[in-house]
Amino acid sequence: MIDFACKEFKIKDVIKCALNLTRADMKVLEYFFEEPDIWSKTEQIANLTELDLSTVQRSVKKLHEKGILTKSQTNLDGGGYSFIYRINNKAEIKELIMGIVSKWVAKVEQELEDW
Numbered sequence: 001m002i003d004f005a006c007k008e009f010k011i012k013d014v015i016k017c018a019l020n021l022t023r024a025d026m027k028v029l030e031y032f033f034e035e036p037d038i039w040s041k042t043e044q045i046a047n048l049t050e051l052d053l054s055t056v057q058r059s060v061k062k063l064h065e066k067g068i069l070t071k072s073q074t075n076l077d078g079g080g081y082s083f084i085y086r087i088n089n090k091a092e093i094k095e096l097i098m099g100i101v102s103k104w105v106a107k108v109e110q111e112l113e114d115w
Contacts, residue, residue, distance in 0.1 A: 018100040019066055024051055028059040029068065032087035039072065039084040060085050068093055 016026050027049050032040075046056040063069040069085045076082060087093075 015097060018097045024055045025059045025062055028056055036087050039086045041082060041084055
């Protein structure tokens with residue numbers, strides 16, 4: 001936990017806030033943290049997280065757009081395709097979050113200067 005002034009934060013809360021994630025998004029992200037080397041389909045994620053498929057699809061789209069997940073296309077034998085997802089390198093994700101937190105700090109510093 002991080003103690004800030006009169007409030008304690010769990011790192012999970014900082015990640016959720018920094019990346020602007022919903023509870024469902026965070027549940028999907030936690031799934032990927034537990035399975036960092038596995039490529040997963042949204043149906044598999046939905047089953048294991050007990051979330052609705054459409055919720056998982058929105059979450060993986062959001063996480064992919066934020067640079068948290070990598071998406072790959074797999075071609076199906078009978079034609080068509082599906083997408084699979086894997087989490088990016090944890091160091092890259094930490095760097096992304098630290099960039100956001102650093103902007104927060106700079107904003108607080110500026111607000112205090114202006115005050």
